[in-house]
Amino acid sequence: MRRTPFQARTFRETVVGMEETLELASFRGDDDPCLIAAALACRVCLSGDVEWALRVGDFDAEVVCRCRHCGDARTVSLTADQALRLSLQAA
Numbered sequence: 001m002r003r004t005p006f007q008a009r010t011f012r013e014t015v016v017g018m019e020e021t022l023e024l025a026s027f028r029g030d031d032d033p034c035l036i037a038a039a040l041a042c043r044v045c046l047s048g049d050v051e052w053a054l055r056v057g058d059f060d061a062e063v064v065c066r067c068r069h070c071g072d073a074r075t076v077s078l079t080a081d082q083a084l085r086l087s088l089q090a091a
């Protein structure tokens, strides 16, 4: 009987690809606070006056950002490093 490890991986990639497309945060875990603020800044009006809430799951993390200026809200996916960095940063 043939083993099919690649088939399993392809299936997983297919499932992941079917999920809603999420924005990926652009900062690194060791970036300065100003770079993190820039990464979370509003994409609509470019305001940096954004409130955000960290949501950490078992396998992934995301941050929900809401602009205090225009009210635009969006969800940004985070790597483990980014989630740790945000958890250490005061909102």
Ligand SMILES: [Zn+2]
Pocket: 042, 043, 044, 045, 046, 047, 067, 068, 069, 070, 071, 072
């Ligand atoms: Zn805005």
